[in-house]
Amino acid sequence: IIDLDGTMLDTAPDFHAAVNRMRAELDLAPLPQQTIVDFVGKGSENLIRRVLGVDYPAAEVEQHFEAALDSYQRHYAVVNGSLATVYPGVVEGLQAMRKQGLRLACVTNKPLEFAVALLEKAGLRDYFEVVYGGDSFPKKKPDPMPLLAVCADFQLQPAQVLTIGDSSNDAQAARAAGCPVFNVPYGYNHGESIQNVDSDGIVTSLLVAAQNISY
Numbered sequence: 001i002i003d004l005d006g007t008m009l010d011t012a013p014d015f016h017a018a019v020n021r022m023r024a025e026l027d028l029a030p031l032p033q034q035t036i037v038d039f040v041g042k043g044s045e046n047l048i049r050r051v052l053g054v055d056y057p058a059a060e061v062e063q064h065f066e067a068a069l070d071s072y073q074r075h076y077a078v079v080n081g082s083l084a085t086v087y088p089g090v091v092e093g094l095q096a097m098r099k100q101g102l103r104l105a106c107v108t109n110k111p112l113e114f115a116v117a118l119l120e121k122a123g124l125r126d127y128f129e130v131v132y133g134g135d136s137f138p139k140k141k142p143d144p145m146p147l148l149a150v151c152a153d154f155q156l157q158p159a160q161v162l163t164i165g166d167s168s169n170d171a172q173a174a175r176a177a178g179c180p181v182f183n184v185p186y187g188y189n190h191g192e193s194i195q196n197v198d199s200d201g202i203v204t205s206l207l208v209a210a211q212n213i214s215y
């Protein structure tokens, strides 16, 4: 089970562009990319609340939330995949995993519609039997629900299903599900060091991950 944002694609420039177009519409000043990226990983609603929280106290965040989310989604749909790049070793890693006979699923907190469009644009959609987004189930990562759904789809025990992601969110979901988990060190981990995350190891790329799967 492979995560999307910060693991397969560097989508930071897409988030940066869409958030700042939304902020311009709301007469808010643009934010630096790093500020926005530190808010990524827990879905669109959380991202927009955090981005509004830069300017407004909690009660006012809720007043502006719906209009901001609506604007952001409109802009993200247009920007999606146009500035993002595939990380080194992703295509090679996915090819190596498929060659080993592994079945692949993508589980992301990105809304499903955006996730599928992005995977298609990047030419990665066909590697995955299953794709689940942040709105596919009542709960998203760090809840184990979407990971357990993949285990059920594949008729495998969680201990037989490896997850790979760039953040503590992925690791917590995996731990809660009972799945082994690798982290990649190059993505977005809520502004925290990846070294401090409880995982089964750090792999420098999906290709290195593919070379270290034994079963």
Ligand SMILES: O=C(O)COP(=O)(O)O
Residues within 6 Å of the ligand: 003, 004, 005, 006, 040, 041, 042, 043, 044, 107, 108, 109, 110, 111, 141
């Ligand atoms: O949209 C997000 O919050 C990012 O999602 P992902 O890291 O789970 O792909």
Ligand SMILES: [Mg+2]
Residues within 6 Å of the ligand: 003, 004, 005, 006, 007, 041, 165, 166, 167, 187, 188
């Ligand atoms: Mg991620």
